[in-house]
Amino acid sequence: xxxxxxxxxxxxxxxxxxxxxxxxxxxxxxxxxxxxxxxxxxxxxxxxxxxxxxxxxxxxxxxxxxxxxxxxxxxxxxxxxxxxxxxxxxxxxxxxxxxxxxxxxxxxxxxxxxxxxxxxxxxxxxxxxxxxxxxxxxxxxxxxxxxxxxxxxxxxxxxxxxxxxxxxxxxxxxxxxxxxxxxxxxxxxxxxxxxxxxxxxxxxxxxxxxxxxxxxxxxxxxxxxxxxxxxxxxxxxxxxxxxxxxxxxxxxxxxxxxxxxxxxxxxxxxxxxxxxxxxxxxxxxxxxxxxxxxxxxxxxxxxxxxxxxxxxxxxxxxxxxxxxxxxxxxxxxxxxxxxxxxxxxxxxxxxxxxxxxxxxxxxxxxxxxxxxxxxxxxxxxxxxxxxxxxxxxxxxxxxxxxxxxxxxxxxxxxxxxxxxxxxxxxxxxxx
Ligand code: GDP
Numbered sequence: 001x002x003x004x005x006x007x008x009x010x011x012x013x014x015x016x017x018x019x020x021x022x023x024x025x026x027x028x029x030x031x032x033x034x035x036x037x038x039x040x041x042x043x044x045x046x047x048x049x050x051x052x053x054x055x056x057x058x059x060x061x062x063x064x065x066x067x068x069x070x071x072x073x074x075x076x077x078x079x080x081x082x083x084x085x086x087x088x089x090x091x092x093x094x095x096x097x098x099x100x101x102x103x104x105x106x107x108x109x110x111x112x113x114x115x116x117x118x119x120x121x122x123x124x125x126x127x128x129x130x131x132x133x134x135x136x137x138x139x140x141x142x143x144x145x146x147x148x149x150x151x152x153x154x155x156x157x158x159x160x161x162x163x164x165x166x167x168x169x170x171x172x173x174x175x176x177x178x179x180x181x182x183x184x185x186x187x188x189x190x191x192x193x194x195x196x197x198x199x200x201x202x203x204x205x206x207x208x209x210x211x212x213x214x215x216x217x218x219x220x221x222x223x224x225x226x227x228x229x230x231x232x233x234x235x236x237x238x239x240x241x242x243x244x245x246x247x248x249x250x251x252x253x254x255x256x257x258x259x260x261x262x263x264x265x266x267x268x269x270x271x272x273x274x275x276x277x278x279x280x281x282x283x284x285x286x287x288x289x290x291x292x293x294x295x296x297x298x299x300x301x302x303x304x305x306x307x308x309x310x311x312x313x314x315x316x317x318x319x320x321x322x323x324x325x326x327x328x329x330x331x332x333x334x335x336x337x338x339x340x341x342x343x344x345x346x347x348x349x350x351x352x353x354x355x356x357x358x359x360x361x362x363x364x365x366x367x368x369x370x371x372x373x374x375x376x377x378x379x380x381x382x383x384x385x386x387x388x389x390x391x392x393x394x395x396x397x398x399x400x401x402x403x404x405x406x407x408x409x410x411x412x413x414x415x416x417x418x419x420x421x422x423x424x425x426x427x428x429x430x431x
Pocket of ligand 1: 181184187295326328
């Protein structure tokens, strides 16, 4: 799915606008100083098209150097996004900071939709026309708070979005892989090790003018597109919001990839951040490979602890293929490509309907749903609604409890070997 980033100064109403677009009813989230949100990207469906909306509003507005921060935020967003929604405060007009951002947006050449927010009435709409002077084309007056004008704005976003989505079609030969993990797990070391031993085919793919974002790398005799290598190679230039940007980049990279190689550091205790990256990949529905790096530092004792930790902390992905490797010594680097291949094959695997329903019959006969309140819901039949990742729909006579659904999911995995991919199981209950 294409990525749309929402950019603008603090307090212009970015989060309110994002909430409005997502149709969320919950209380409006302000640009709260110092708040780092876990989640910054959201799926949006508008007029039958889907895109990912990235909210860049999570940095600390109290810190000095506002202009610098906004510029950096815009820069990251522009690098990662297919299109930008640039929000200014329609009641204030364009400030010097806004104009600095505009310069950068124009230089980057990504499509921009200019939004004048806080335009609650027709009078404000007239004022908003002054924003033509920014040279970003037609300003769209909206009221994020009341919803006024947001439909027109979204139509405009769809118009500028590139036709082809960032995810290639199923037949594409070049796979997209993201190397993700918390800072210092060894992403750039791994990238260098992979690139060093093989060959970089093309060094610059559609980034900003200065940085290539992706690199085409030949691995295992085939070309792979490693997404956002600019983010991997570049160390934090400013400490302001570094974690936030790292999180933003991680999510965006996962969104753009087909398979996520999640790195963890074998020499350190697994952290909440590690778990979050794994969860991001699962939530995004991507194929997942677990790369346990710095294996050269693992002794017998550490190894025992590590196995326990992985088992306990990464319960979401017992199905992910795991490679114990060392970017430094080169140990087991050659196992990465087979693991990615395996995960991708599962990610795209389609189970014949006959086999699927043979399994359903076996489950219904051998492990029926427990009786609840005098009723016993039954699975009538199942169908695989999609791939990338595999998605199943169970047609039932009633609601299935969570434990039973997990059981069915486990049986699907056992039977069809979905190694390295999340699978989705939804239930349609007949009344
Ligand atoms: P990134 O922030 O995830 O890109 O991590 P880096 O690649 O910059 O690595 C962080 C630190 O870990 C550096 O000091 C690396 O030299 C070190 N490192 C990376 N991979 C390995 C490894 O396999 N073994 C050991 N011992 N150190 C490593």
